[in-house]
Amino acid sequence: MALYRNGTFAADSWQRLDAAQELPAEGHVLLSLAEWQKLAPIKRESNVAFGVLLEPGETAEAIAADLSRLSLVAITFPKFTDGRGYSTARILRDRYKFAGELRAVGDILFDQIQLYERCGFDALEITDPVTLGLLEAGRKPVMTHFYQPGEGAEVRDSSSPWRGRAATSATA
Amino acid sequence: MYRYDNFDATFVAERVAQFKDQVARRLAGELTEDQFRPLRLMNGVYLQLHAYMLRVAIPYGTLSPRQLRKLAHIARHYDKGYGHFTTRQNIQFNWPALADCPAILSELANVEMHAIQTSGNCVRNVTADQFAGAAADEIEDPRPYCELLRQWSSLNPEFSFLPRKFKIAIAGAPHDRAAVKVHDIGYQIVRNADGEIGFAAYVGGGLGRSPFVAHKIRDFVPKADLLNYTAAILRVYNLEGRRDNKFKARIKILVHEKGAEAMRDAVEAEFARSRDPDLVLTPEIIDRFKSYFALPDLPSRPVPAQNFEGRRAQDADFAHFASQNVVAHKVPGYGVVSISLKPIGGIPGDVTAEQMEAVADLAETYAHSEVRVAHEQNLVLPHVALDDLPALYDRLKDSNLATPNIGLVTDIISCPGLDYCSLATARSIPIAQRISERFGHNGRAAEIGELHINISGCINACGHHHVAHIGILGLEKKGVETYQITVGGAADETCALGEVLGPGFSSESVVDAVEAIVETYLKVRKSRDEDFLSTYRRVGAAPFKEVLYERA
């Protein structure tokens, strides 16, 4: 598994904690929604940076009130064909203005990378060997023109406010 | 017509390059078939009984002669010389090789066509009334709005992996020719009490194994909000639609299980919360899109049209063609001409490369270079001067394209069925051919009047059998084909699902059964003016059941 963040591979400092494990005094800790909701308010105020992992069916609304305390929201895609996480991501970015790291985990494949990015994900946890191989070889998704507003660095087309271009191609 | 600008051209070219790479990776074994399937489907490539099948989008059913010639070329070079128009205003090629598909797609891109999202769990080709922009009864041309939706939904990052496919249709006239109430979203263009034009919104219609007529969830969506309102519906569906069972994944099941009221509340709440200012359609944008679909400059023609009236008075066949295949145009002296792809005994919707080229020529000569595809699997020349109709008719006859049967019992909608489709449980094309033969001679069909027969080869209902006046569903029982008959369905503004008459019929007896139903109708109708559907609505199914099951 590797973490691909903002277009490059990066080290992952997040630690996944389950119910049985003790909360460390500091560091980056990723909890399930249930674990996060069980966490005593006093512990939420510790020096730990918290993240929550949402499973499909768990909504952005469930953590809306807590977002100021979260540095990471990870969203699970159990199968790449299950597209619920795209909407969850957009709601977090657009409606709740979540500015922390948004990470896609699960069945993450090369041909969907632009969809993730344009829904507001800045990090992808990748296990698929072919996807890893393509990214390691420096392959990037090819689409540079988009017919609808997306998240991230895109330049609006002058003709219609919902048309956009990838920022890199506009400056190239 | 809508013309690609640089942006559109680049988008489609990039998309072709992307698919070419995906095909290469599939052929190299780097993508599993499971991983490849959604990618090829989003580019219109299906795996079928005999071969791959390529489905090409014809947005809102509008084609230029140049595009039609390209389709003819593809039929000839990559297929067996013909194509098949579908009930969703697309064209399918049944025999392309997978390795050729990227080449076909780049040929299509040269004429501003593509196969993007003709399949897959995404927003499909947005369909419209085939008489859009021409019909006399229209409130407004739906195509500018179809094009706006097409652009916004193309590779939409949020809505490319929906629970299931998603079909939108827009009708521009009170008489619904686009079957909006059997779509996932149907928009009907309406005028509100203040005289403004907008959309009545219907959701949750669909056929298939669980057919539903859509529910109206809003009387009036202003034009400005069309994209945002559609986004709200899609977001509710994307998050809440069922993903545990493919057969329950369409939005119709969500609306059914949740209730139409609750669905409306959820959509309204989402719409209120997440309206994106970039998606608001300003009057400038709407005017620009309308200009792409402006009525061609139609020179004024004499009314009454003497050439036309003269031929009509002398030639009964021509008069019959004119009354059956031509409807009123919004400009006096013009007509909207349907070209039937249902020759007597032929395969519904099939068209040869030569016929496509003939229609392209005729469109240039007589119809201001526009061709339409109707969801009934016919073609339409939307702007024909009535005085040119005699010449057009003669040339259509030369190409075997002048069958005067639009809306009649021989204008049958049929899916490919067991002859091509891997999901089929029975043949459908041969049944359509036999019914057509049975009624196709000696003016019999005209005497019967308007009567829609639709045939599907399995419960997926691609042939829309539920909404036919007489619907035929091919099933398989213990290895034998059996055909279930429904009556009383309708796809227009009076949309209704047909009623099953009783046990099914064998392949040998189904055409006799249809004939018995038709004969019964002829006996019980009040006059020639009472068509089959009105008669059924007056007398119910009883006389038809009786003739099929009780007299035996």
Ligand code: HEM
């Ligand atoms: C030969 C290959 C084809 C296959 C494998 C196929 C498969 C399917 C399936 C599985 C469905 C049901 C989807 C669902 O309910 O979720 C469906 C629906 C549909 N198909 Fe096809 N189809 C084929 C060809 C066609 C053709 C040639 C037409 C047009 C004549 C067509 C028109 C439709 C329409 C309009 C629906 C929607 C019915 C509804 O609203 O549920 N299909 N198709």
Ligand code: SF4
């Ligand atoms: S109705 Fe069934 S047999 Fe006919 S095309 Fe659709 S899936 Fe195939």
